[in-house]
Amino acid sequence: MSQPQRAISQTKEALLKTYHKKLKDDVRSMFDNFTEIIRLARVEEDSQIAKMTQTEQDQYEMQVRASNIGRAGESLMKLVSDLKQFLVLNDFPSVNESITTNTQLYKNIQSECDKTLMNLKDEMSVELFELEDEYYSSSYK
Structure with a gap:
């Protein structure tokens, strides 16, 4: 295999590894945020913080985590688009x-x-x- 072909092959391989890492990171982010939302949904009996304050804090955290899930989903959709483009351009x-x-x-x-x-x-x-x-x-x- 000549040097330019080897360089192109290594570039493709690096790009595919980047896609794979991005996929794992986005799925892990979605899973972690969903797990935390489920954890926040549990009712805790005793706390030093007032119920209304705790409720507001939990609601805000759930909104942030839901937003993170949405962001990870959009990132996955962009990844799918990039993979399609990669396939079209390199196949x-x-x-x-x-x-x-x-x-x-x-x-x-x-x-x-x-x-x-x-x-x-x-x-x-x-x-x-x-x-x-x-x-x-x-x-x-």
């Missing part, structure tokens, strides 16, 4: 195979259309010949 064999398949399909369709048109032309030619013959041999002309 040349698949793209070439798709182009070749489509080209062959359209050539087959073109061939069938050409055959149909030729048959139609031949039939029309025969019918036109018969019509001309009938017209010229008619006594009404």
Whole structure:
């Protein structure tokens, strides 16, 4: 493998590792925040903080954690978009195979259309010949 190809391969590998790390971090963030929201939902009996104050604090923390879950979800959606773009831009064999398949399909369709048109032309030619013959041999002309 030549140096430029090896460098490109290492770049792709590094990018994929970055994507994998980002995936793990976002999923872990979602899990941790969800776990903390569940923990906050538990009712605690005795506390030195007033019930209303504790409730407000818990509500605020839940909102922040829900926002963190939303942010991680958006990050995962961006990651999916980046992976799709990476696949489209770097999967040349698949793209070439798709182009070749489509080209062959359209050539087959073109061939069938050409055959149909030729048959139609031949039939029309025969019918036109018969019509001309009938017209010229008619006594009404």
